[in-house]
Ligand SMILES: O=c1ccn([C@H]2C[C@H](O)[C@@H](COP(=O)(O)OP(=O)(O)OP(=O)(O)O)O2)c(=O)[nH]1
């Protein structure tokens with residue numbers, strides 16, 4: 090049973106020339122987002138461009154969020170990842186879904202109109218409320234961190 094999420098089409102090419110974001114297979118975790126740009130563009134090595142996806146979503150439920158993640162093929166083969174590493178879409182955000190597209194590679198990348206450049210994953214969220222304490226109940230780890238347990 091899929092969770093209904095409100096979506097607004099901001100670019101009329103979505104839903105006509107290009108499909109709405111969709112799961113490619115029954116087991117897909119992410120829906121690919123498309124570059125709804127006016128012309129094909131080149132993203133130079135080291136450059137970051139904010140790319141519209143042509144849609145807005147309203148997650149609405151504070152117990153959910155969406156994250157924008159890179160596509161592994163683009164990231165691994167072409168160095169096309171996200172300028173913010175991961176995009177977090179708040180449940181109360183209603184603006185256009187944008188992808189910060191970073192060419193961390195060494196060669197110019199041609200981004201074509203309608204190209205699938207990142208993916209959208211819905212995730213559960215727990216909102217915490219801090220409870221102030223003077224001391225924690227001691228755990229096995231204590232304050233050890235940042236590699237203190239070694240690598241083997
Ligand atoms: O890759 C992204 C990341 C964020 N957003 C939108 C949705 C998100 O809810 C909003 C704010 O993102 P975030 O909280 O990560 O950015 P901020 O720099 O803290 O901005 P703000 O002060 O608006 O919260 O921007 C995107 O469209 N794409």
Ligand SMILES: [Mg+2]
Nearest residue numbers: 177178179182
């Ligand atoms: Mg914020």
